[in-house]
Amino acid sequence: MEVFMEAVDYLESQHIPVEGVSEPSPDPLQEDVFPEVDVFSPLQTESMDLPDTPVLRTPEEMLDRRLMVLKTMLDSEKIYLNELERLLTPMKALKATAGTSQPVLSSQQVQTVFYQVPELRDLHRDFYTGLRDRLGSLEPQAHPETVQGPGPGPGPGLGLGEGKEQSQSGYQLTVGDLFLKIVSQLVVYRGFIDNYESAVEIVRRCTQTDQRFRILAESMMSHNGSDRSKTKYTFEALLYKPLDRVTKTTLVLHDLLKHTPQQHSDHPVLQEVLRLSRSFLSGVNEGSQCKREVTLSRGMRRQLMRDGFVVDVYEGGRNLRHLFLYTDLLLCTKLKGGAQGKQAQYRFCWYLPLAGLKLRWGPEMERTTDTHHRIHAMRAKMYLLRHELRQTMKPVLQKPVLQKCLAARAIERSRWKKMEQLELMILTHSPLLPLELHSPSGKNHTLMMSSLYELEEWREAIHRLTGDNIEMVPPDLLTLTSSCVKLRMTQQPPLHSILLDEEQSLCGTLSVAVHSACGLQQPASVYVCVEVDGFEFYERHAQTHSSVSSLSPHWDQEFSFQVDGAQNLRVLCVLQPEEGESCEDRVVCKTSIQLDPGHLQKRWRRQTLSLGQVEVTLSLKYCPHPLDPPCLAPAQQQSIFCMPIGAVAQQEGVLVPHVVRFCVEEVERRGLEEVGIYRLSAATSDITNLKTAFNTSLREAVSRLRCVDVNAVSGILKLYFRELPEPLIPTELFQSFTKALDIPDLSSRSVTMLSLLQSCPSVNQNTFLFLLHHLRRVSDRQDVNKMPLMNLATVFGPSLVRPPVAVLGQCGPTVDISQEVVVQVQVVYFYLQCDNLPEAQTCIPHDTETTEEDETTNI
Structure with missing residues (x-):
């Protein structure tokens, strides 16, 4: 403790008060001092405009504003230097304690925490001195109010002669070399940024575990500007300042270049400096994880985990929104694109804390007929526009991608714009997959996705955070929404016409x-x-x-x-x-x-x-x-009921029609223990609705199968076989089956019956086998469902096996109707009892056309 008190005495000797030595540890929810908007974040360098400024028409007005920017930069540099000095002040004391038996930080930790900070201070001290001296050289030629006045024009006491003199001095003032020097040494910032996470981790860990360091780290004061007022910072907040400085320097360079006349000698130099700064910032944005972090309070950090464009459904309407997922909340915003030369802005829509948030993947929504036709009309228009643009782009197809895009847009800008608008409308109105968000507070929202893959990515990302989330500090919504421009990782909606x-x-x-x-x-x-x-x-x-x-x-x-x-x-x-x-x-x-x-x-x-x-x-x-x-x-699906089974299978490219497979799979999933399955009837309306669904939309039919009574599923399967124009067992084989059943030798009878089955068309044969194996699995649970093989044969026999229809005027052997029913049931019952029944093929093999070996793609 003596070593710690020596460190405290050292800080006080440097006129840095250390508060709270005897106080308990502070409230962990107390907010940090620097605002959320001041973050090191991925910026689009093309949209780095400062708040709107008046349009300046004359070089004299531009030079006046240029001086104001430089003066503001000088004041900002002074504050930044004070912050760096305060950050470095405890370094000497911490180094001194590192060699004792009770170190606050080890020598290696001290080196990590203050890595490159002295170099940054020296770099900016030289820059500040050079900029101050050059601006000071203008004082004899211009009154103070000329430089600091609120308006771009001459001050009240400034004559025309003085204005011209100031204008000439403005042209003589060059600062491009100073900015070029500081930008050329951005490698120092690169080292600091790469080390930043390690330094912050040491500060966080030591703040939590060592009371001596906590008191030191949370009681750092810095002078704020020329008024000598003091601001209280945490250690972590001061460590963040260099990160923030890189972004601010680039923004100032952008504004400075905007107010530098093209004929000024600084103009080409500042252009190159801005290019270098943007390039550096872009590289850091791509590789630095700390760029998305925002400090909310001690012990808690808010970080942007994911963002993207989604469709927000509100009061029956649909709106394309930019959704931001932070570590503790979901923020929904409206992107308000700025005019040319202006920065885009976000407007707050709603937010939901992740604490207690429940997610539900709702059933796929259905479009109204009117919406269906509107979307198809938009698709058709967009297709024609795309075809026209392809014709336009043919002369430039051999150019690099960027030049190709620029050339095509220059030729057909209006068509590109129209196609983007149509694609945005389709993107907004076509999604049907809802992700429902239910908050404990009763606030609920529904997001629509066009892709299940996208929906699952959002669900996974949110679920990971809700599982670990304990508490949420209420955000400053205005500040947080304003920071979205900097924080966003996704810049544009996913438009294929652009990408x-x-x-x-x-x-x-x-x-x-x-x-x-x-x-x-x-x-x-x-x-x-x-x-x-x-x-x-x-x-x-x-x-x-x-x-x-x-x-x-x-x-x-x-x-x-x-x-x-x-x-x-x-x-x-x-x-x-x-x-x-x-x-x-x-x-x-x-x-x-x-x-x-x-x-x-x-x-x-x-x-x-x-x-x-x-x-x-x-x-x-x-x-x-x-x-x-x-x-x-929308294209209409061909009906499948009352159609020949061969035609349906050919249309679907299978050997067993989908309606048979889907119904069988659903019955086996939830109907094997249903008493009287295939014997008890379901509501006529359910069966009618299923039939309509299978005739119009297979996708809708599959969705309906999952939620209707299982007896309706078994009923629609029986109806399908009953309404086949030709039975599954061809009628011309009926007499042959009748004779085969009369063969007394069981072995010969089996050979004949299997031979007759093999003589059936491939689709009929495989569908029949598929159904037989299913009915046997149903019978395996007869102790529960009360459906033995004979009961099942009695239900399906008349539908699957039918005698030839008697034609008027034709003579033939008369067959008793009751005898026909016996044959129908016995044929099905015989096959259900067969031990050597072949397996069914449900689809045409897809690997017979190629000799290539399988590939395994590991993702």
Whole structure:
């Protein structure tokens, strides 16, 4: 303790009062002194304008304002030097204690905490002295009020002759070399910035663990300007000042150059200095993690973790908003773009503390018919504009990307602008996936996402913080919103019309076949979502049906995307809750892979994607070709009920129609223990609605299957087979089946029956086998559901096996109707009892066209 008191005495001898030696540790929620807006943050160097200034027309007015900027810079440098001096004052005392038996900091810690600070002080002391001397040389030629007056014109006591004299002195005053010297030594700042996090970590740790250092670190005073008033800083706040200085210096350089006439000798020098400063700042923004941190209070820091553009739904309306996720809150803002030469601004919309915040991935919303047609109309207009712009860009396609973009925009600026506006409208009105935010205070908000991958990224980022969040210091919303321009990591909405690289994107048909997955920790019902990016001219996402609870689910389901500007493929594995669970669907894992036009082929290429513990096997093929314009009205799906099963399977590119697979999977997921499944009827309205959904939108039908009564699912499956124009077992084989059942030898009967089954068309045969294996699994639970094999054969026999229809005028053997029913039931019952029943193929194999080995993509 004696060593500590010696350090305190040393500080007091330097006229730096040390307060609170006998006081308890301060309130950890007390806010720090420097405001949140003064942060070292990623700035767009093109938008570094200071607050609006009047338009200056004459060189004399520009020189007057230039002098004001330089005087302000001089005052600011004086305050900054005082802050650096106060930061360095305890260094000597801390070094002295480092060699004792009770050090406050070790020698290595002292070196880390004050790394490059003496060099920064010396650098700015030289700059301050040089700038002060040069501005002082103007005093004989200009009155003080001329330099410090509020307006750009001459002061009340300044004659025309004096004004001309001051103007000539302004042209003679050069400071570019001073700024060039300080910018050329930015390597000193680079070292400080790279060391900053280590220094702050030592200060935070020692402040919490050592009372001697805490008293020292929280009682530092600095003179604030020429009035000699004192400001109280924490050690950490003073360490932050050099970070803030880099940004402020760049801003001042921008303003100084703006008020320096082009004919002034400083103008080209300041241009180069500003370029160097911006380049340095840009490099630091990309590599420094500390750039996004904002001190709220002792012991707590607010940091921007993620930001981006989302659609905010409020009172039925949709608005594109810029959402900022901090370590303790969500901030929703409206971006108000500045006019040319002016800085963009943010306006506060709402915020939610993360403490206690609940997230819910809501059901996909449905568009109204009017909205549906409006979006398709916008897509069609945007497609035509894009086609016209492609024709315009042909002469400049060989230029570098940046020059290509600039040249095309110079030629067709209005069309680019129109296309960006249309894309913004589509971006606002097309998303259908809601992420619901529920706060304990009762404030709720809904964000709409166009991509499940994007929704899950936001959900994961928010969930990580809500789990660790304990308390939240209420923010200064005005200050926090104002700081968004500096803090933001995302500058523009994700518009492909701005970001698209034509040479690295896909235009044509991309086919994706999802085969299987493995690596699940426990049996589960899962489905796979596939999404592609690009222009929203066509559908960009699809999903498989939900598998039966399994460790290794199989889907073998194919999707075809019309893509324009696609560069990435996203795959998500989603867990569906079991029957009786109240939780919502949950994304188990996800990944994103880049689509390389040179790597994809017109033949299927099979590969395995590693999504952490889960691996998903799929096949890809790509056929580049010009695309037809999107229809003004949404494309209507062809009906599947009352259609030949072969035509439906061909339309879907499968061997077992989707309606059969989806219904079977859903019954096995939650209906195996339902008493009387396939025997008891459901509400007619539920079955009618499901039939309409399957005839119009497979995606909507799959969504409905998950929430209707399971007896409605079994009912729609029976209805599908009942309404087939030709039965699953062809009618011309009915007599053959009748004769086969009469064969007394069981072995010969089995051979004949299996041979008859193999003579059926491929789609009929595989669909029948698929259904038989399902019914056997249902019968395995007959002790619960009361549905043995004979009951199931009785239900499905008349739908699957039908006798030929008698035609008027034709003679043939008369068959008793009751005998026909017996044959129908017995045929199905025989196959259900077979021990050597072949497995069904649900999809056409996708790896028979290629001899390439599987690829494993680890993400």
